[in-house]
Amino acid sequence: MTQFTLGWEEWLALPDLGLPAIRAKVDTGAKTSALHAFAIEPFGPAEKPMVRFAIHPDPQDPGLEIICSAPLKDRREVTSSNGETELRFVIETTLSMGERSWPIEVTLTDRGGMAYRMLLGRTALDEEMIVAPSLKYQQPQLSFDAYRAAPRLKQHRRALRLAILSREPGNYSTRRLIEAAEAGGHTMEVIDTSRCYMNIRAVGGEVHYDGRRLPHYDAVIPRIGASVTSYGTAVVRQFESLGTYCLSGSEGITVSRDKLHAHQVLARHRIGMPTTAFARSPKDSGNVISLVGGAPLVLKLLESTQGKGVVLAETKKAAESVISAFQGLKADFLVQSFVKEAAGEDIRCFVVGGKVVAAMRRKGKPDDFRSNLHQGGTAEPVRISKAEREVAVRAARAMKLDVAGVDLLRGEDGPKVLEVNSSPGLEGIEKTSGKDIAAMVIQHIEAKVAPKPPRTRPRRSTA
Ligand SMILES: Nc1ncnc2c1ncn2[C@@H]1O[C@H](COP(=O)(O)OP(=O)(O)OP(=O)(O)O)[C@@H](O)[C@H]1O
Ligand SMILES: [Mg+2]
Numbered sequence: 001m002t003q004f005t006l007g008w009e010e011w012l013a014l015p016d017l018g019l020p021a022i023r024a025k026v027d028t029g030a031k032t033s034a035l036h037a038f039a040i041e042p043f044g045p046a047e048k049p050m051v052r053f054a055i056h057p058d059p060q061d062p063g064l065e066i067i068c069s070a071p072l073k074d075r076r077e078v079t080s081s082n083g084e085t086e087l088r089f090v091i092e093t094t095l096s097m098g099e100r101s102w103p104i105e106v107t108l109t110d111r112g113g114m115a116y117r118m119l120l121g122r123t124a125l126d127e128e129m130i131v132a133p134s135l136k137y138q139q140p141q142l143s144f145d146a147y148r149a150a151p152r153l154k155q156h157r158r159a160l161r162l163a164i165l166s167r168e169p170g171n172y173s174t175r176r177l178i179e180a181a182e183a184g185g186h187t188m189e190v191i192d193t194s195r196c197y198m199n200i201r202a203v204g205g206e207v208h209y210d211g212r213r214l215p216h217y218d219a220v221i222p223r224i225g226a227s228v229t230s231y232g233t234a235v236v237r238q239f240e241s242l243g244t245y246c247l248s249g250s251e252g253i254t255v256s257r258d259k260l261h262a263h264q265v266l267a268r269h270r271i272g273m274p275t276t277a278f279a280r281s282p283k284d285s286g287n288v289i290s291l292v293g294g295a296p297l298v299l300k301l302l303e304s305t306q307g308k309g310v311v312l313a314e315t316k317k318a319a320e321s322v323i324s325a326f327q328g329l330k331a332d333f334l335v336q337s338f339v340k341e342a343a344g345e346d347i348r349c350f351v352v353g354g355k356v357v358a359a360m361r362r363k364g365k366p367d368d369f370r371s372n373l374h375q376g377g378t379a380e381p382v383r384i385s386k387a388e389r390e391v392a393v394r395a396a397r398a399m400k401l402d403v404a405g406v407d408l409l410r411g412e413d414g415p416k417v418l419e420v421n422s423s424p425g426l427e428g429i430e431k432t433s434g435k436d437i438a439a440m441v442i443q444h445i446e447a448k449v450a451p452k453p454p455r456t457r458p459r460r461s462t463a
């Protein structure tokens, strides 16, 4: 075997941690190796514990911060060179130097002031390796520029710590998202939205749950039920202000839940929809009916879901009596022209990251103009036109939603968007399309929270 010589200072890479270049001090006086990490937090299930930490690989550049995660191997008492004993997390990872790669054990310690981000101890060295104490860089030199170029090469995939905000841990969508996250090597915790409590302040706001502060999540998937929209979006806003990526933003959830607001936003973006009007005073009932072109027309309670507050009025008389009933209940509603040619069918386009990843056609019961599955409708896969695809993507974007269920009707003069759902269910769409939509959602999150290409700067001498 050829001799492998190391100087007292060497460049190395820790590819499993997404660290392409680290300058290390080789210290044969130390037994274990150490990596100077901060914000060290264990996470994950007891059978498969993980640890998440951050590191500034370049001691000269505090702006370059990389988040790493790794399987947790042990916790161990380590005595450092200054004689202090510290309980440290231990991970195992691959070290690459020159043409060689081998597994090493590394302890994590928060000593950011150290000039070297890594100390290579003797247990990380093989028998045939020689350390030349008076020499440096016996192995190829690397550069911190690798961090500026890396994201464009192969994206490093690290285990993410994810949370889903849901009051229904057992429902199909929640279960599938957990499965997909775990299949991708991530962990997913289910948090009951209504049990989150918060302190609100400019700096250092927190989210608490069951007596403890929630840790930092790489991303949060809000699946907020209509009954807790207001509180739920406040929780989402709190996560947003902590800098956590939320799959559906608070603004998107709020707007999409309010039919009036949603239609105004869609109209502003020139997205086709049925002619829509609204009024509050009983004096204007006749006026709004004529605004949408008279009967037949559709009346919708603003907070309706699952088609429950959606009524078809075949005649002007019927429309007037439903309107007066709604007004009597002090319920806000909108009035919409009836798209007859849609014939009780609507199209659900499932949008992920600016693309329609699946679509289905839903058909109501034979005597129902509503196509909601909750009203007993059926669904089947459907091919959608280019115009439909475009309008669905634009509608999701107008609502500022990365993941959305866009419902549209096939009108005589093109697609007409009915609504944009911020937490679209996965069951119907996965079963009809046969696609793993949950995995697509997780992949979208991975792409979103992967380290951004750090700003480019003139190259600095690193020797
Ligand atoms: N203007 C319209 N013309 C024809 N059919 C309509 C019209 N508006 C709604 N429908 C039918 O009624 C169904 C329910 O309407 P809509 O989606 O607006 O209500 P919803 O209560 O928000 O339902 P969900 O949120 O569960 O999808 C639609 O899927 C569609 O089939
Ligand atoms: Mg709805």
Ligand SMILES: [Mg+2]
Residues within 6 Å of the ligand: 407, 418, 419
């Ligand atoms: Mg609908």
